[in-house]
Every structure is written in structure tokens, then in C-alpha cells.
Amino acid sequence: MDATDLAFAGAARQAELIAQGEVSSRELTELMLERIARIDPRINAYRVVLAEQALAEADAADARRAKAFTATGRRRKGSEDPGILNGVPLAIKDDADLAGEPTAWGTAAHGPAKTEDAEVVRRLRAAGGVVLGKTHVPEMTAMPYTESMTFGATRNPWQLDRTPGGSSGGTAAAVAAGLAGLGLGSDGGGSIRIPSAFCGLFGIKPQRDRVPLAPHDDAWQGMSVNGPLARTVADAALFLDATTTLPAPEGGFLAATASDPGPLRIALSTAVPAGSLPPSLGPDQQRGLAETAELLRSLGHTVVERDIDWPLRIWQAVNLRIVRGIGDDVADAMPERHRLERRVRAAARIGQALPPGLVRWAREAEPAMTRKVAAIFDDVDVVLTPMMPRGPFAVGAWAHYGLARLLAQAPRWVAYAAAVNVTGLPACSVPAGFDGDGLPVAVQLLGPQAGEERLLALAAQLERERPWAQHRPAIAA
Structure with missing residues (x-):
């Protein structure tokens, strides 16, 4: 396997190659560091690269491998498990704590270096992962793009004048460009799914509480979760197997990606919550949705047109919890608040000033809202929706928007994503081809409570029929 193929192989294949002795973790980590040095100056995915630390972790991974496996890749009897991600280079979103580094949240207002890893990072390291560095986010992870006055703009590897999305845009750009085998993101209103869609990733x-948030528990008033951005469905499954705090399916999530999911009954829904007012669905997004529905039918699934019955005031609950969440994060984590961008500082003030009764309503309304949304699963197994209404917008397109215009515009782009966070149900972004400009298109799959196994199995079936991981941005090939 040549160096570029190895860089784009994804976490599952990279872990396999390391275990088999086909490549060492040090060789793979050195490759990633070389690629970051060469490619990332044009993309700006990483805020900090921890080269020496990563190489030391890679050497430790190789030592674990040597103790656990023979030279031919056979497991030594009685040996300690080196971890399912042993030696795989990872990118960590810069809203997760990393010992020895500040958690910058896309701003100069942040505090000192953290003394401990976030729990999800601890679990990834325990599974053998090698941390390459921390990736950019928009200030306070508040936007569906990744730009800040402090750290500049992160660019989409598929087309450098376009955004990779946000808020996990740095992680998405790194994985899409072959600058990490797998990436950690977080999603409080689409922040894993949006950049995955814009960058051609899975x-x-x-579901809420699947992956630990500590020490950032109850982030965005309970709406945010941690999760993976990955080249393949199997890569994402490995992440979940390494990090889950809830019981995994028999054989783990990775086994689900090789299982037969169906036949399933799938609802095709294009409805959005009242008040979200997204742009009309673009022709390329319509095509991706229609072609996915037809592919699902050809695979033996029943696809019916049936819209989610969104609760009337769910969009109000989304906005209240997001704005209050931004206010909470600023109050908890930003000692130098005067350094925040003016509009983020203003949003935080609004969030902190929200009447407690209004925030309480947004939280207490959740069970009834979730029941109404989840009622669709009384009749179907999975819901298929658009992921984004249009393709990635231009870098800097919103740079001069004031707060009022941002608060009006940003929710329109997350209409298919954010309301799902109120329910806590699992959802994924699945690549669905490319638009006329060569930019990725995606669809969304929504599952019932504890439905990740089903989503992974179905997404992996789509991946086998319509593979996407072989596609690479020209800048990174």
C-alpha cells in the first residue's frame, strides 16, 4: 500500500494493518505528521499539532503490539489486548479537554492548560489511539462554519474557497484530507453531521449518554453529544466500541457494520420544524435524496413518504437551549471574556439573561416532544431526510453579519439537524454523491432510541453498494 492509500485507509483498516505488522504506528504517525506539515497550511484544520507526543504514543502502541502479536500478526496466547484503535492517529476537536493543552473553543478568551483528558479522550487513548493534535472550531462552537478572528478560517479540502461546516469543521477537514485516521467531534445542533456532509464523510x-461528555456534562442544556467523524462506517463503529458508556450490541458496533440490516421499513421525510425556514432544497440535494431512496428500495427495503410530526414549538426549544448553552460555556470556561468576538459576547449575554422559567420550559418540554417525534417509529424502522438544504457556502460569507442576522440565518442551515438534538435520538450523515461543483452531497438517517446498531448496519449496506471512501480531494491526493 502506498503512502497516500495508507493515509486515506481509515481507522479500521489502519488498526488492522498495524495489528498484522504490515505497518508500524510510528510509520503511520510520521506519515500523518508529514502530510499535516505539507497540506494543513492551506486547510487550517489543526490549532495545535503535538508531534513529539504523538510519536511517543506511536512508539508505545508499537510496543503493545509487539507484546500482543507475533511478527506474522497472530495473537500471543494470554497477551494483553493492545486496544481496538491501537496505533491509529486521531484528531481531537478543540472543545474536548486534552491534558497539557488549553481548550481554546476557537477564541483567545480561553483559560490555562488542562490537567486531565476529557473522559472521551481518555477512552480513545485507552483503546490505543494516538493523538495528533487539536482541531479548529468556530468561536464557542456556535456556528455551522469554522472561522474565528483568533485562528482564521478552516477550509474545505474539496474546494478551498468553501467552508467545511461547523462546528467540528477542523476535525472534518483533517479526516477528509487524510490528516488523521479518525476524528472526535461534538454535536449540539448538527455539529458532527453538518461538517461530515460538507466534507464527504460518515x-x-x-444517542444521548452513549459517549461520555465529562467534564462538559449537560452541554448546551443537554443537547450536545460527542461522536466520530470518519471515512467509513466501520471507522465510526470502532469509535463507538471504544467509547460507549452504555451496553453495546452483541459483538460490538463493528459487528453491526457487517450484518444484514433488513428488510426495513423506511420513512422518507422532508418536513422541517415550524419556524426553521431553511432555503429550498437544492437540485443536487434532491437528487441525492431520491437516489438514496431508490437504492434502498433496490436493496429490499420498503420506502414510504411520511413526514416526521414535529412538535409545534420544538424550534423555540432548540434556539433557547443553544443560546443558553453558549452563555453557560462562556460563563464556565472563558476567563478573558473581553477577548470574545463582539457578536459571540452578545449572544452569551442573551443566553445568560434568559428567564429561568423559559429555559426550564425548554428542558421540561423535551419528553413530550421526543414522544411525538419518535411516534413515527411505531410504523417505520428508520427515517431518511435531507441532511443539508444546499452545498457548502463560501468561506467568509457570514463574516460581516451582525448578531441579529446571524441568529436569523444560522438556524435555517441546521433545520434538518438541530431539532433531532432535542430528542436525544441517534442520527447520521451518509454521503450521497457530489454536486455539479464536485462538492459532497449527503442524506441523514434517523433512528429510534438505542438505534445506532440499526443505523450503522443500514449505512454500511449503502456504503457497500455506493462506496465513497475512495474519493479524495485533489489537494490531498
């Missing part, structure tokens, strides 16, 4: 928002 990204899954697990």
Missing part, C-alpha cells in the same frame, strides 16, 4: 450523532 458522521454519527449517537
Whole structure:
């Protein structure tokens, strides 16, 4: 396997190659660091690259491998498990704590270096992952693009004048450009699924409480979760197997990607919550949705047109919890608040000033809203929706928007994503081809409570029929 193929192989294949002795973790990590040095100056995916630390972790991974496996890749009897991600280079979103590094949240207002890893990072390391560095986010992870006054703009590897989305845009750009085998993101209103869609990746928002948030528990008033951005469905499944705090399916999530999911009854829904007012669905997005529905039918699934019955005031609950969440994060994590961008500082003030009764309503309304949305699963197994209404917008397109215009515009782009966060149900972004400009198109799959196994099995079936991981941005090939 040549160096470029190895860089784009994805976490599952990279872990397999390391275990088999086909490549060492040090060789793979050195390759990633070389690619970051060469390619990332044009993309700006990483805020900090921890080269020496990563190489030391890679050497430790190789030592674990040597103890656990023979030279031919056979497991030594009685040996300690080196971890399912042993030696795989990872990118960590810069809203997750990493010991020895500040958690910058896309701003100069942040505090000192953290003394401990976030729990999800601890689990990824325990599974053998090698941390390459921390990736950019928009300030306070508040936008569906990744630009900040402090750290500049992160660019989409598929077309450098376009955004990779947000808020996990740095992670998405790194994985899409072959600058990491797998990436950690977080999703409070689409922040894993949106950049995955814009960058041609598979990204899954697990159900709430599947992946630990500590020490950032109850982020965005309970709407945010941690999860993977990945080249393949199997890569994402490995992440979930490494990090889950809830019981996994028999054989783990990776086994689900090789299982037969169906036949399933799938609802095709294009409805959005009242008040979200997204742009009309673009022709390329319509095509991707229609072609996915037809592919599902050809695979033996029943696809019916049936819209989610969105609760009337769910969009109000989304906005209240997001704005209050931004206010909470600023209050908890930003000692130098005067350094925040003016519009983010203003949004935080609004969030902190929201009447407690209004925030309480948004939280207490969740069970009834979730029951109404989830009622669709009384009749179907999975819901298929658009992921984004249009393709990636231009870098800097919103740079001069004031707060009022941002608060009006941003929710329109997350209409198919954000309301799902109120329910806590699992959802994933699945690649669905390319638009006329050569930019990725995606669809969304929504599952019932504890439905990640079903989503992974179905997404992997789509991947086998319509593979996407072989596609690479020209800048990174």
C-alpha cells in the first residue's frame, strides 16, 4: 500500500494493518505528521499539532503490539489486548479537554492548560489511539462554519474557497484530507453531521449518554453529544466500541457494520420544524435524496413518504437551549471574556439573561416532544431526510453579519439537524454523491432510541453498494 492509500485507509483498516505488522504506528504517525506539515497550511484544520507526543504514543502502541502479536500478526496466547484503535492517529476537536493543552473553543478568551483528558479522550487513548493534535472550531462552537478572528478560517479540502461546516469543521477537514485516521467531534445542533456532509464523510450523532461528555456534562442544556467523524462506517463503529458508556450490541458496533440490516421499513421525510425556514432544497440535494431512496428500495427495503410530526414549538426549544448553552460555556470556561468576538459576547449575554422559567420550559418540554417525534417509529424502522438544504457556502460569507442576522440565518442551515438534538435520538450523515461543483452531497438517517446498531448496519449496506471512501480531494491526493 502506498503512502497516500495508507493515509486515506481509515481507522479500521489502519488498526488492522498495524495489528498484522504490515505497518508500524510510528510509520503511520510520521506519515500523518508529514502530510499535516505539507497540506494543513492551506486547510487550517489543526490549532495545535503535538508531534513529539504523538510519536511517543506511536512508539508505545508499537510496543503493545509487539507484546500482543507475533511478527506474522497472530495473537500471543494470554497477551494483553493492545486496544481496538491501537496505533491509529486521531484528531481531537478543540472543545474536548486534552491534558497539557488549553481548550481554546476557537477564541483567545480561553483559560490555562488542562490537567486531565476529557473522559472521551481518555477512552480513545485507552483503546490505543494516538493523538495528533487539536482541531479548529468556530468561536464557542456556535456556528455551522469554522472561522474565528483568533485562528482564521478552516477550509474545505474539496474546494478551498468553501467552508467545511461547523462546528467540528477542523476535525472534518483533517479526516477528509487524510490528516488523521479518525476524528472526535461534538454535536449540539448538527455539529458532527453538518461538517461530515460538507466534507464527504460518515458522521454519527449517537444517542444521548452513549459517549461520555465529562467534564462538559449537560452541554448546551443537554443537547450536545460527542461522536466520530470518519471515512467509513466501520471507522465510526470502532469509535463507538471504544467509547460507549452504555451496553453495546452483541459483538460490538463493528459487528453491526457487517450484518444484514433488513428488510426495513423506511420513512422518507422532508418536513422541517415550524419556524426553521431553511432555503429550498437544492437540485443536487434532491437528487441525492431520491437516489438514496431508490437504492434502498433496490436493496429490499420498503420506502414510504411520511413526514416526521414535529412538535409545534420544538424550534423555540432548540434556539433557547443553544443560546443558553453558549452563555453557560462562556460563563464556565472563558476567563478573558473581553477577548470574545463582539457578536459571540452578545449572544452569551442573551443566553445568560434568559428567564429561568423559559429555559426550564425548554428542558421540561423535551419528553413530550421526543414522544411525538419518535411516534413515527411505531410504523417505520428508520427515517431518511435531507441532511443539508444546499452545498457548502463560501468561506467568509457570514463574516460581516451582525448578531441579529446571524441568529436569523444560522438556524435555517441546521433545520434538518438541530431539532433531532432535542430528542436525544441517534442520527447520521451518509454521503450521497457530489454536486455539479464536485462538492459532497449527503442524506441523514434517523433512528429510534438505542438505534445506532440499526443505523450503522443500514449505512454500511449503502456504503457497500455506493462506496465513497475512495474519493479524495485533489489537494490531498
